[in-house]
Amino acid sequence: MVRPSAKVVLISAIASGQGKTTTTAALARKLVNLGKRVRVFKTGPDFIDPMMLERACGSAVHSLDLWMVGQADSERMLARAALDADVILIEGVMGLYDGNPSSADLARAFGVPVMAVLDASAMAQTVGALAMGLRDFGPVHLAGVIANRIASEGHAKMVAAAMRDIPLLGSLPRQEEFLPERHLGLVLPQEVDRIEAILDTMASSLELDMQAWDALPDNSFELHEHASHHILQHASQAAANLAGKTIAIARDAAFAFIYPANLECLLGLGAELVFFSPLADEAIPAQADALYLPGGYPELHARTLTQASNWLASLHAAHAQGMPILAECGGMMAITEGLVDQQEQSWPMAGILPGKVIMQKKLTALGSQAWVTPQGELRGHTFHYSRFETTLTASSHTIKHSTQHSTQHSTQQQGEAIYRNANVRASYFHAYFASNPAATAALFLRDAT
Structure with missing residues (x-):
């Protein structure tokens, strides 16, 4: 030590x-x-x-x-x-x-x-x-x-x-x-x-x-020399892993909200990561087995996203082929049918999820939450200024973390909706992958529960 x-x-x-x-x-x-x-x-x-x-x-x-x-x-x-x-x-x-x-x-x-x-x-x-x-x-x-x-x-x-x-x-x-x-x-x-x-x-x-x-x-601080990297501590115990899988990650000004720990967790699970920019009209890399669309500012770049034909075509192809897609907050906003920005101008989005996102003048949701998955609790948070109007029924909801009780327990108060549409999982919830690597791995695998 x-x-x-x-x-x-x-x-x-x-x-x-x-x-x-x-x-x-x-x-x-x-x-x-x-x-x-x-x-x-x-x-x-x-x-x-x-x-x-x-x-x-x-x-x-x-x-x-x-x-x-x-x-x-x-x-x-x-x-x-x-x-x-x-x-x-x-x-x-x-x-x-x-x-x-x-x-x-x-x-x-x-x-x-x-x-x-x-x-x-x-x-x-x-x-x-x-x-x-x-x-x-x-x-x-x-x-x-x-x-x-x-x-x-x-x-x-x-x-x-x-x-x-x-x-x-x-x-x-x-x-x-x-x-x-x-x-x-x-x-x-x-x-x-x-x-x-x-x-x-x-x-x-x-x-x-x-x-x-x-x-x-x-x-x-105490540091045991045999301790594995902090993000990878439980990765080897994951019920499923991502060895041999390539995950494409959107990364630019419209998709910028990524915990560094999330990338480290995916690498620790054995995944190869490739990055691309929808704003630059780059297609999803051909070698990708799964797609991660993190949060960001699609509302500030709506015009550019609507004109990004390569990005849109590759997204629809990936969806049709059953590629696992995780869309968080801004990522979810970008794959709905439409977005109404803060100037009340409407923009068509990718159309993978039915419904439209409407920007609000005030904060809509804020706080720590947990997604209860078959692999256990995946922790994270929510923070957004928009609402999603959709005909989709939520497959589940996150649970809000109490700010009044023990740090070890969550309340049972309902949090963000989790939407599932075939191979797509989408929510305003931002997951902190390292809180549960096994649950994270399942999000990027075909036919995972």
């Missing part, structure tokens, strides 16, 4: 909108520019923030979650990251104590100190009261605060003086250029002009107290 160590902090706040992702990205890029080896994780289900954080630190950003990922696999990922990283940053979700499990629960589970990001734009001394409340409510080990949207050096000094025994680790001024957002969150980094320059500017504007930062202790 080895005990890798690294400097680890969980970056949280009193609520969403305080600047956690901006601060985490700025800190990651600043430390990288200082020659540090930095790994970043994201608490809870998320696709978009990890893409931005990956650009900031230069390596894939995995999810940590005591329920969806599990405590053992979360700790294993931290331990493996600590083998080759000087610093590990974990961006929290919502407010520090929100949800069950919360960011605070995760910090306590692994003995990780918390660094609070507090928006000081409309206050000064009160930042100290907020910091003390965050520390004492749990309590948690509060390593310090980064004050965001600071107006001046004098403003920063007032905040620091109010912190009492809590270090002000740094401050970030109001940004002239910031990370742009839209209805699902941040704009994808590949779509942001000058994204590298923006990240570098944010990093250089972050005033970091290096003496206080360097004084933070390292965290160590």
Whole structure:
């Protein structure tokens, strides 16, 4: 057994909108520019923030979650990251104590100190009261605060003086250029002009107290040398596997929401992965045995998708031939008969599933859920701004995970519909494959239950 160590902090706040992702990205890029080896994780289900954080630190950003990922696999990922990283940053979700499990629960589970990001734009001394409340409510080990949207050096000094025994680790001024957002969150980094320059500017504007930062202790984690890769832990026990199978995966701006762990799980089950772009009118690769259509933004690219004749022809051919198809959220939206976008314009989609998707002005569903399969519970989440009007009857429904009870149990409250149309399985539900490799394998095999 080895005990890798690294400097680890969980970056949280009193609520969403305080600047956690901006601060985490700025800190990651600043430390990288200082020659540090930095790994970043994201608490809870998320696709978009990890893409931005990956650009900031230069390596894939995995999810940590005591329920969806599990405590053992979360700790294993931290331990493996600590083998080759000087610093590990974990961006929290919502407010520090929100949800069950919360960011605070995760910090306590692994003995990780918390660094609070507090928006000081409309206050000064009160930042100290907020910091003390965050520390004492749990309590948690509060390593310090980064004050965001600071107006001046004098403003920063007032905040620091109010912190009492809590270090002000740094401050970030109001940004002239910031990370742009839209209805699902941040704009994808590949779509942001000058994204590298923006990240570098944010990093250089972050005033970091290096003496206080360097004084933070390292965290160590147990890692058994014989332990298999965290994603592949149970793969060899899968009732079915994907050895010799090739899975085609749509990957572009319309189909961008893919957990890195999902790809690793499929590889661990023996599959070969091939990627293609429907937006570039690429056909499903000829060698594919199964098709994975992840979520993304088909509503922003509807015109292009309607004109992608090669993609559409290959999809209909694959469906007619009985190829297993898994369509998640945006993937499902793209294979319905039609989509009504946020400007209320209608677009014909692929027509594999009867019905149409209608974009909404407000969030329609959000939360952790589980799909109960013959192979056991497959965990994941849902997050969408549309509704699906269809004549299809759901073959089953996911179960919503309770935010009020034990992390080990789900409620029996009905979640997202799972639709099955011959060889197609489709839902708004995003599955985290590594939570049940056997159930995952069955989704991509012909004639699987």
